[in-house]
């Protein structure tokens with residue numbers, strides 16, 4: 139028959155062992171969980187200069203589509219997205235160029251430049267933008283996104299932003 143001192147000693151040892159086990163578990167567990175979750179919760183804005191080739195290959199006053207892809211890694215997910223940009227040279231100077239995204243600002247359908255009407259047309263809900271990217275009809279709430287551009291050694295590049 140155990141006396142009350144033995145019972146108290148056994149309880150004390152159990153409490154100490156559980157306490158030490160818990161501390162060791164937290165020391166190992168918290169960094170491990172943080173390491174596993176951190177790529178999934180990181181939100182960052184990526185920007186990159188995308189070269190679109192020599193500026194002078196783009197025709198004057200005729201918006202021309204340039205397509206490109208970007209690979210995005212979000213945690214363990216890897217996706218390849220395609221993008222389009224309309225290059226509009228409105229003059230012969232190196233700074234006389236504007237580049238618009240071909241993504242409609244309503245629900246992101248792709249717009250198409252139509253020479254006959256001088257309109258970027260969105261087929262999803264009949265959205266229309268003029269050559270300057272401004273909304274002229276339909277539900278789009280904003281003009282087409284205009285990329286920041288630069289021309290170095292005759293090569294046109296746009297600043298691609300991605301969240």
Ligand code: FES
Nearest residue numbers: 242244245260265
């Ligand atoms: S997505 Fe372009 S008008 Fe709706």
